[in-house]
Amino acid sequence: MKLLDCPVIGKRPISEFDYMGEIRIPPVDADEKTWSEYVFNRKGAPCSLREAWYHRPTGRWYVVVRNTVTDEIEAHVDISEVQYELPA
C-alpha cells in the first residue's frame, strides 16, 4: 500500500501516516500469560482488521477497517466506538 484511501481525508501517501496496528484494549486485570499475549503477539492471519492510523501532518487519529490482503479500506470507524477505560 502506497496510498491510504482514508474515508475522512481522502487518498494520502502512506508516508504521511504512522501505522499503529490493530485496535486492542489492554487486558488490565489479566494473568501473566494473557498480558504477555497482548504485549508480544499480533494477529498475522489475513482478515478485515480494525486499525489505528496516525496522520502526522494533522496530528489526527483514524480508525479504519482494512482488508489486509487487498489493502482496501472497507470502512471508517468512529473513535467513540473503540474507546476503552483504564483504571484510575
Added chain:
Amino acid sequence: MNYRLEPQPYEWISRDKTIRFTFEGREFQAFEGDSISSGLLANGQLILGRSFKYHRPRGALTLANHDANALFQTEAEPNVRGDVVALEPSMKLTACNVNGTVAKDKDAKIEYVARFLPVGFYYKTFHKPKKFFPFWEKMIRSKAGLGHVNTQWDAQRQSKSYAFCDLLVIGAGLSGMQSALAAADAQLNVVLVDENPFIGGSLDYQLAHEPRVKALRESLKESVSTHPNIRLYTSTLAVGWYTDHYLPLLTPHGMIKLRSRAVIHATGVMEQPAVFRNNDLPGVMMASGIQRLISRYAVKPGQNALVLTSNVEGYRAALDMFEAGIAVVAVVDMESIAQRGEWAERVLAKGIRVLEKHGIYEAIGRQTLQRAIVAPLSGESCDLSKKEIFDCDLIAMSVGWVPAAQLIYQAGGKLSYDDTLQQFVPEFLPKGIFVCGRLNGAFTVDQRIADAKAVAQEAVAFLKGQKESRDLTQYRDTTAHSHPWPIIEHPKGKNFIDFDEDLQLKDLKNAILEGFDNIELLKRFSTVGMGPSQGKHSNMNAIRVLARSQGLGINATGSTTARPFFHPVPISALAGRRFRPERRSPLHAWHEAHQAKFMEAGVWLRPEYYGASSARLDCIQEEVEAVRSRLGIIDVSTLGKIEVMGPDAARLLDLAYTMKMSTLKQGMTRYALMVDDSGVIIDDGIVGRLASDQFYVTATTSHADATYKILSKYVQFCGLNVRLVNRTGSLAAINLAGSESRKVLAPLTSISLSESNFPYLGMREGLLCGYPVRLIRVGFVGELGYEIHLPHNAALEVWQRLMVAGQAVGIKPFGVEAQRILRLEKGHIIIGQDTDGLTHPYEVGMSWAVPLNSKAWFTGKPSLARLKSSCQRQLVGFKLAQGAPKNLVKECHLVIDNNEMVGRVTSVAYSPTQQCVIGLVMLDQPYADTSNPIHIRVDDGRLIRGERCSLPFYDPEGIRQTSAVEEVLV
C-alpha cells in the same frame, strides 16, 4: 561492401551528420542516430562481442534492448548496450568480455574443453579440496563478469521528478497510441511512454512498406503528439510497477516517479529464437531485429538471407529484405504454407523459394555465418537424407513471440498459455491494470485497433467508478504466431537456448536429469534467464524444454518470477540527494557567528561545541569547567514542549507516565519517565503543573513528535477531555546553569528567584527582558540552574542580554558534548544511548520512578511488576585510573570476563571535574552482582581495567543544585 541502404521512410539516422568513433582502436564512421551496433554493422563489422562462457563470436540479435552479447565498454561505462545506445562523436569503444579483439579472442580456446564444463560444473568441482578454493576463486573471478568499472568515475547527478496522471499507457506502438488517444478523447489525463526515441513501434519496422497502414500511422502519430490530454515521453522506460500504480519512468535525464490511477500495458511481444546448431553465429538474427536494422538505421546486415519461420511475420520479413535488396535464398517454413495466406502468395510472387515443413539443422561458418543445412522436419530433428545446403550470410528467425508482461506479473497479474496462439496471454488482471495489442494476442491491424479501443473504454469506465469487465479474448487472433517447439536436436549440440549464459539444449536436459525439474530450480542451477537480458529470449524455450521433458503442459510448468527492474537502471538515476529536512533553533545564526560546530540531534542541528575544531577537546573541557565553576548557557530549544490542558489533563499524564502527576503541586515540576507496554523506557522529560487543569510537558529532542502522538492516542482512545498543543517549534528554550545563574538572571526578570519563592523543581511564569516566559528550576547538569522557555522570537534578544549580564562572571556558551559530560558526571542516562530497545527502569537504577503500589495503572505497569524481580542487566558506573589515556575507551566497547562478553560501555568521557575517565556500562546481571573490576576490551585488543563506582560521580547529595531537595519519590 556497402551495408548502408538508400533512405528508408521512417529511418532514425540523420545522414547529414557524420559521427566518427573508434572500436578496438580502429576508426569508423556512422550517422547521428545510429546505435553502436548499427554503426558497426553499417561498416561490415559483424562480430560485436564474445559470449560469456565459451567466448564464441556473437553479433546483433534483436536491436530491441535485449542484445546481451553486444555489450560495449566506453571510457566511462561498462556493459553499454550496443543495440540501442546511440553513438556519440569520438566514442572510444571496445567489446566487453574479450581477451584480445572480437576477431581474435585468446579465451576462445575454452570452447575446446567445453565438454568438460557441463552445467553445474562450478558448483561441483571447485570446493574440494578446500585449500585450493582461493586459487580457483581468483581464476574464476578474473574470467567471470563482463565489463570493467572505471574506478576513477565522475559522480553524475540526475534529478528526480514527480508526475501524476489518470492513465499511463506503456508502449507507443499501434495499440498504445490508439488506446491513449481513445482515453484522451474521453477526457482522461494520459501519459504515454515508449522506450524508443520515436513513436510508432512495430508499425514502422514490421509494416513499413504496407500501404494500407500509411494513413493510419500518420494520423495516430500526429494525434498523440498534439493531443492536449496526452503527455508523451519517448526514450523512456517504465522499469517497474509498484503498489497503487506507482511507476518509475527512466528517462535519459533522470527518473520520473509517476503516480497513475490506472495503467494500460501495450508493451507488445518479444521475438524468440529458434534453437538449432550454431544458432548463435553472427548473421543469425531475429527477423524483427533485421527489420529494425533496415527501417530504423537503413542497414542491411547481410547479402543472402535464409528465413526460418512459422508465422506470417517471417514472410513479411522476407518481403522487407527483398525490398532492401537482400537476396532471399529461401523461406523455410516449419509448418504448412497453406495457413500463411496472402503474405505467402506475395513471397512466392517475388520468385522466392518456400520449403514447407522444413527446419534448419545446422548453421555453418568459421566466425560468421556462411552456410546452412536445411532438411525436412522429422521427430525432434531433421531428415538428413533430404538435406539441402544454402549459402547465406543471414538467417532471419521468425518462430514465435512472448508477451512483454514483466510489469503485469509485478502487479500481480496472471498469464496463461493459449494453445491456439501458442503464446502466454493475460488471464487475470488486478484492479487498474489493463492490456491490449499483441501482448493480449491481438495480432492483425484490425484486431489491435479494436482491442485498443475496447481497453480504453474499459479503463475510462473503471476510472469513473463503473464496474465494467471486458472479454479479454474478444479480439485475439485465431492462428498461432509462435511455434510450440522451435527446437531442433543435433548430436553435436551448440544449439543455444540462452545466448547470455551460453546454455545449450543439453545443459538444460542435464540439469533436469539431475533433479532440477522445477522451473525455479532449473533457472537457479543452470542460470538460464539470469544473464543481462534476464531471459527475455531464453525463458520461453527453457519452459518448453522443461514442459516436454516432464510431460506437462506449459501452464503446469509455469514461469519464473518477474521482479523490478525490467531493464538495468543506472545508479545515477537511483542515487538520491539528501532530502531530509533540517530544523534549526531560533539561535542558529548566533551559534554560527560564534564558531559553533554543529551536530545532528534528531532532525535538529545543535552546537556540539564552540571554537576551533583543532582544539575540540580543549573547547569542550573549558565549557564544562565554566559550568562547574561559574556559569554556562546552552540552547535547548530542541526539547519537545507540549501544553496539556483540560479537566482530564492530570489523568492523561498519570496514564502515560510512570510517576503520579495528579499529585503534583501547582508551580512544581517532576521528572517524567515514559515506558511502553512491555516496560521498555522510551522517553523522559519533565512535567510541570501550571494550574489544576493545565500542565507543561517536555520531551527529549528526538522523541518530541512521538511523545505528542502517544499522548494524543490516550486522549482519543480513552475519551479524555484534554487539549494538547505541540509548541516544540513555537517556543525556544535556554538553560542557564552554574552557581552564578541566580545572580545574573534576577535583575532581568519580574519573577522573584529567592529560595523561598522559587525552590528547586519549581516553575514560574513572568517576564524576562519584557517577554513572557516560563522559568523552571531544574537540575539538568547538576548546578543551580534555570530553564527559560520563551517565544521563539524573543530567544535571540534574551540570549544576548544574558551573555552581556553574565560577562562579569565569565559566562560561557556550551554545546551538546559538554552537556553530555556534565550530565554523565551526574549519572543521568541518555534514552537511546544508555538504554536500548529492551532496557526497563529496573536495569538503570530507576526503581524510584516506578510506583507499583501507589498507582492503580500506568502504561507498562503489569510488565514492570513482572520485571522487577527478574533483571537481566544492570547499568553500572565505572572510572579509569587517573592518568589513563582520555580516548582509549569508547562507547560500545565490550566488557570481558574470562574471555566472555559480560557487558558493554554505553557512555564514556573524560571528566574534568573528576580528573579521570568516567562512564557507564551495561553489565549482565550475574556479573553486576559481583564486585569484580571491569575489564574493557579497546580497539587494539588490550583489556583496560576500570573500577566500579556509585552514581552520581559528581555531587552525590545534589547540594549544588538545591539547598532544599524536594523528595521526588511518591
